[in-house]
Amino acid sequence: MxxxxxxxxxxxxxxxxxxxxxxxxxxxxxxxxxxxxxxxxxxxxxxxxxxxxxxxxxxxxxxxxxxxxxxxxGVNLQFGGRRHRIDFEDLVGRxxxxxxxxxxxxxxxxxxxxxxxxxxxxxxxxxxxxxxxxxxxxxxxxxxxxxxxxxxxxxxxxxxxxxxxxxxxxxxxxxxxERRYPFGWFGILVRAPRSSEELIYCLHERGFALISTRSPEIQRMYLQCDPDDDVANWPDERVWEELHARLAMEDGWRLKEGPILQKGIVAMxxxxxxxxxxxxxxxxxxxxxxxxxxxxxxxxxxxxxxxxxxxxxxxxxxxxxxxxxxxxxxxxxxxxxxxxxxxxxxTSMLHRFHGEDEFRYRLQVAELDYVTGSRAASTSLAENYTGLPLE
CATH class of the missing domain: 3.50.50.60 (FAD/NAD(P)-binding domain)
Incomplete structure (x- = not known):
């Protein structure tokens, strides 16, 4: 041809x-x-x-x-049992x-x-x-x-x-x-109602978690794991236990469960x-x-x-x-x-680097506290997340 x-x-x-x-x-x-x-x-x-x-x-x-x-x-950042919304539309109009x-x-x-x-x-x-x-x-x-x-x-x-x-x-x-990260994402596809109308990015002492959606009936959820782990080590009960622990809120909000349709580990x-x-x-x-x-x-x-x-x-x-x-x-x-x-x-702000001391984790919490509390910092996140303009 x-x-x-x-x-x-x-x-x-x-x-x-x-x-x-x-x-x-x-x-x-x-x-x-x-x-x-x-x-x-x-x-x-x-x-x-x-x-x-x-x-x-x-x-x-x-x-x-x-x-x-x-x-x-917008998007939600969660840490310390509290959730904070970054309003993209208000900050950057996108x-x-x-x-x-x-x-x-x-x-x-x-x-x-x-x-x-x-x-x-x-x-x-x-x-x-x-x-x-x-x-x-x-x-x-x-x-x-x-x-x-x-x-x-x-x-x-x-x-x-x-x-x-x-x-x-x-x-x-x-x-x-190239840079390889010492953790991966354990991902599941779930048949369940939405737990949140917008994405939730969560930092927890046990590791990162993310709640996303594919449709009103199908949800995508991730949690930080060892990239060399085996899916067989994650029965449904363990997956839900870990997600509930990391996403627990002070106000009693609870993640909605359902049948898990797919499991997999993504390297970073x-x-x-x-x-x-x-x-x-x-x-x-x-x-x-x-x-x-x-x-x-x-x-x-x-x-x-x-x-x-x-x-x-x-x-x-x-x-x-x-x-x-x-x-x-x-x-x-x-x-x-x-x-x-x-x-x-x-990635650095939201994932636990196991093996490092608590000092780094405290810095991550402080960074999230600053990003969610400063309009200038929130605007920077919103500008990058929704897409920088083509030059």
Whole structure:
């Protein structure tokens, strides 16, 4: 096959880039290793910044999000048995939308196929070749196992942390920064009524806890755990006991229980690859950076990346000018590192670092007390959580 932009990865980043390019009259082909059914059924969390939500509406794929998603005007921070609300709308005039990443994927797939977009499912990408030339190609095994090649002008690597695009960049041409955290999240999906209309982030002596929602009937809850723990060590009774202990309130508020539908452990790490470009190969989303989920920045960073990349490609095809392509990595990385800072700050403020003395825990409580008691500090949190403006 031959196209203008070869896109590796059919997650939110790759599909959104393909649709944005389509709206600019630029052809693309998306190669995705999973089947459509697998892609659409992989349940993933989704906290959308105001800018992400606005973009999906602008390009015509936000109708179901607006109908089924949950718009939140604030968030709750809990510590010492008391809960404090950060009012996003009052502080910065913005909010967030809770709408699963897999639901965004469904909407984007439908939009791409309806407009004649080319998505090759079950395509196992093997390597990107000739990235440092004017005619790169993507070598992949198709659904039938036959090896094929996609020739293109540019390659967008949107294939995640474990994909083939980043390793296609020579080691001497990239620098990688990584931090692994000594804890993970034990997550459950629960069939139960909402315990809170808005997210609850909780610091407790026993560790972190988070209450989120997927729908009026399905809730998502997390608690801090050992990243090497086994799900089998967490029977339902232990999960509820730990959540109730960490989320106990002075006023007697109580978490609503229900059947647990899913359990899993999420490791926590921060990762950045610099630069995000090698020749005509551009990395976007998790292929270039990973953030801990505490700051809800993962998918939003991917959206910001492809917005910048689409703008640069559109300028190139319209005028032949490559200044925006040359600036792509620098522009994206400024936002990436700010998101890394915010995610690290939220993670450090809300998780127990076991093995350290009580001094650190007291500092965390003092930090939360300051953030919830200072309008300036609350505004900083609200500004970052709802999304910094695109530069």
């Amino acid at each position: 031959r196209t203008q932009v070869g896109i590796v990865g059919g997650g939110p980043a790759g599909l959104l880039l393909s649709h944005l390019l389509h709206l600019r009259g630029i052809e693309s082909v998306v190669l995705e290793r999973r089947s459509r059914e697998e892609l659409e059924s992989e349940i993933r969390a989704g906290v959308l910044e105001q800018g992400t939500m606005d973009l999906l509406n602008e390009i015509g794929v936000g109708e179901r999000m607006m109908r089924e998603g949950a718009f939140h005007r 909010g967030i939308m809770l709408y699963g990443q897999h639901e965004v994927v469904k909407d984007l797939i439908a939009a791409r196929l309806a407009s004649g977009g080319k998505i090759v499912f079950e395509a196992q990408v093997l390597a990107v070749e000739g990235a440092d030339t004017d005619s790169p190609s993507v070598r992949y095994a198709g659904p039938d196992g036959r090896e094929e090649a996609l020739s293109c002008d540019f390659v967008a690597g949107c294939d995640g942390f474990h994909g083939a695009c980043r390793p296609s960049i020579p080691e001497g041409a990239r620098r990688e920064y 790490r921060s990762f950045v690859c610099e630069p995000m470009r090698y020749g005509r190969l551009f990395l976007a989303g998790d292929a270039a950076h990973i953030v801990p989920p505490t700051g809800a920045k993962g998918m939003n960073l991917a959206v910001a990346d492809v917005r910048v990349l689409c703008e640069a490609l559109a300028e190139f095809y319209a005028s032949g000018r490559a200044e925006l392509l040359d600036a792509y990595s620098e522009r994206c990385l400024r936002r990436v590192w700010k998101a890394q800072r915010f995610s690290w700050w939220m």
